[in-house]
Amino acid sequence: MLMNNSKHLHTFILIFFSLILFYISFNSGCKRKSVNEPNNDIPTDTTIHISYDVDEVYTITRSVDATLGDTIFTQDSYGVSYKLIIPPNALQNNTTITMTPFKNLSIGGVGGDNCKMCGNGNNDCCHRGVLLQPHGLELDSTATLVIKFPDTSPFPFEIVGIVTYIDSALKEYEVCQTETDLLARTLTAKIKHFSGYGTDDANHDRLKEDIKDAFRKLGPIGSLFWPNLAYINELFAIHYVCTKDGYTDLISMIENGLYSVWSAQINWALNISNNSSDCEALNVGGYARQITGWYSTFSNGAAFDNLRNKAMQAYVNAMYRIVARGELACKSDSCNLGMELLSCARQAYLIGGIEDLDLIGRINFGMGTCCQEAKVTLTSNREVVKMLPLNRSNLTDAYAVLTVTVTGSNGKPKPNTYVYFTTDDINVAPSSGMTDSLGELRVVTTGYLSPDPDESGNAERIITAVANIGGEEFISEPITLKFKWPTVKITIDYSSSASVYGDQWGTSTITVKGTLSHIHGLQYKCLGKVTRSYSASYYDGSGSIMRGAEEYEGCPFDIWNLGLEKILIPNSNYEYVYYPTKVELIPVNIFKFGIQRYFSQTGYYLNSYVSYVTAPSPGYGVGPPGFPDNPIYFENNGSGAFISYSYELIVANSTTTLLINCDVSY
Known part of the structure; x- marks a missing residue:
């Protein structure tokens, strides 16, 4: 039904577009017409x-700038001059004119x-004459x-x-x-195409034959495309010539012939209009509006006025x-159809020259209130969305399914309704779409691109659904997603x-213990500390150094960006979540140190201290064995458990153990 009405509206617009072309054609002068016209x-x-x-x-040839136009002259061997005036922008492109x-x-x-x-x-x-190319x-x-x-010679026209x-x-x-212009000795014509143009006197018999030819080429009566406006224009031009030369028989031939064909076409249009409540019923108005101006000057102008009034009354009744x-x-609740009908009625009113304040008021009120009682409801299947799914086989908690339901004033669903979303963060705005046959639209939203959360790892976003119905927007109550x-x-x-260096120099002990943590979205903002302590002594106890526990802050690790795997959400064509495959730990100075000695001959005492070096110079101490210089990666086993890193080395005079656990959780 909607498709048929759209077709009618397009036909209606075409008729009025043809009307506009008619006035342009009549005022613009001579234009070439196809010779393959219907012959009745x-x-x-x-x-x-x-x-x-x-x-x-x-021959005169000149290149003409389309934006500027030009005036071109030539003269023939008889002394007749030809002036072609091309206004600015009459040409589509710069053109060479001959x-x-x-x-x-x-x-x-x-x-x-x-x-x-x-x-x-x-x-x-x-x-x-002259040939234009x-x-x-x-x-x-x-x-x-x-x-x-x-x-120098007599003007050849009386x-x-x-x-x-x-x-x-x-x-x-x-x-x-x-x-x-008898005084200026000129003939002036308006033209719309290039071809041959000649001059002739107003020869009665030739004009009569041209009248017959124009009527044959008007087109078939009973068609939306009648008349061929170029030939109406030609009949008007001949009528003008005949009134100047007093060819009353040709004037009657044109006036009576035009009334006859217009009567037949109007009656055909009236039959369609009176039996239709679709937009095509308004086509009759397009014909009525054409029977103005020149027709009123005819000897049978009153008959044309009556014909026009009959068509205009049918036009108003159809509206x-x-x-x-x-x-x-x-x-x-057929909003699309209702708005289409009211819209074409309003367009017809505006271009129809009608003064009916009650009618236009009724149209405007109807368009402004059509389907105004629509209701839009927005719900979500969860209140909290996890930014990163830790379990690769279960992604459901990393996205929310939003459902929009649109119903009309009668509570029935409204299918094919456009819905879009507003939010205080465009990065989490769901995609727009159309409601289905149940008046519902389901979309998916994730939060991965959302800005940084607060210190507790939460970010709240407010989302609202907006439905566009009949040019009006209806808004749901907002929901909040965390x-x-x-x-x-x-x-x-x-x-x-x-x-x-064996028992000769003494012993050393180093410990590093602690827990560091941060919210992934708040990069490097640590919670927790690492404590480091050490002791060293000379083998005979004559020199020793012990330092109390030292605490260090700073997070030398993060979920590695290259370790985020992009996974398509099930039953979605374009929505993704990002699964963390690994965590990276980057050793920094709090993990890189060694105990070096300084032996002074004077007093025979040992001064030992901690040095922030990756590996001590040979002969000056040792670094902490087992602590790597390169990043350590903790792989996700697929279910959210990240594999620990451990190291143990037991050799003569040395024991080293290292255990690093990584835990990612909500």
Whole structure:
């Protein structure tokens, strides 16, 4: 149903677009028309014969800037000048324009080949012309062609002359609306395409034949595409010439013929309009609006006015029917159909020249209130979303499924409704979409891209759903989702005891113990401490050094970015979560040290101290064995347990143990 109504609306718009083209065409002058038009009349044997040669001696060629336009002149061997005025932006692109005058132009056949104002054996003195190229070039706006006859010979037109579009190959002869200035000795025509243009006197028989040809080419009555406006324009141009020359029979032929075809077309449109409550019922208004202006000046103008009034009344009646149907559709929760009907009625009112304040008020009220009672509900399947899933086989707690339900005023679901989301953090805004047949839209949201959380590892975001119905927006109650980062905890237990250079020099003991932790989203903000202590003594006890426990802060580790695996959420085409595959520990100075000795000959005492070095220089002590210089990686076993790192070395005079545990949890 909606598809059919859309088609009707498009047809309606097309008719009014054709109406606009009609007025443009009528005011823009002569335009080429296809010769392959429908022919509703019996062809006549009477023809108009056209022949000519081009006089390339007088050819003028010029490159024209499309944005600036130009004026181009040429003159033929008879002294007739041709001025082509191309306004700015009439050409689509910069174009090379050529003007070539005719010589030996002959227009004959029906009506004869003599010009009635010619004498002295120069029977074709009114037949002059010019070829405009590129042939067939269409202009975006009208150009002006001014043809001026010389002062050295009589002006070949008694009252009016005409400019005609001519094509000897296609046997085309079509009258352009022409202004004749007897004092300036000029004929001026508006043109929209490039071809051959010639001059002729107002030959009664040729005009009569051209009238018949134009009526044949108007197109089939009973069609949305009737009439071919170019031929209506030509009939008006001939009517103008006939009124100047007093050809009353041709004037009646045009006026009565136009009334006959318009009556048939209007009756066809009335039949459709009176039996329809769709937007196509408004097509009759497009025809009614065309029967204005020139028609009112005809001798049967009153008949045209009555025809127009009948069509306009049907137009208004159709609007009332369509508005009533649109209102009913809105009340029945068929919002798309209701808005479509009310919209086309409003468009018809605005371009129809109608003054009915009650009608336009009713239309505007209907569009403003159509389906206003819609309800939008937003729910989530969980309140807390974990930023990183620790278990690779269970991702469900790392994303939330949001469900939007849209219902109408009658409580029924509203399918095919566009829904989008607003949030205080665009990085967690779900994707927009359309509701299904149940009036529901389900989307997934994750929080991985959310900004840093607070110190407890939580970040709250407010999300709202917005449904667009009939041009109006309806908003749900907001929901709050909590996004939580994991805590990473490293526990270190290191002990090393050794004899320094055997029993000769003494012993040393080093311990490093403690726990460091931080929230992953708050990089390097530590909770907890590492304590380091050591003792050293000379072998005979004559010199020793012991230092109390030293505490160090700072987190030399993080979940390694390269260790995050991007995993597609089940049943989703584009939403992902990030699974941590490993944690990286980077040893820093609190783990890198050795005990060095300094032996002074004076007093025979030993001064030992701790040095922050990776490996002591040979002969000056030892570093802590078993503590690596390179990063340590704790692999996720797939279920959230990170494999510990351990080291043990027992050799003569030395024992070293190291155990580092990594725990990631919420």
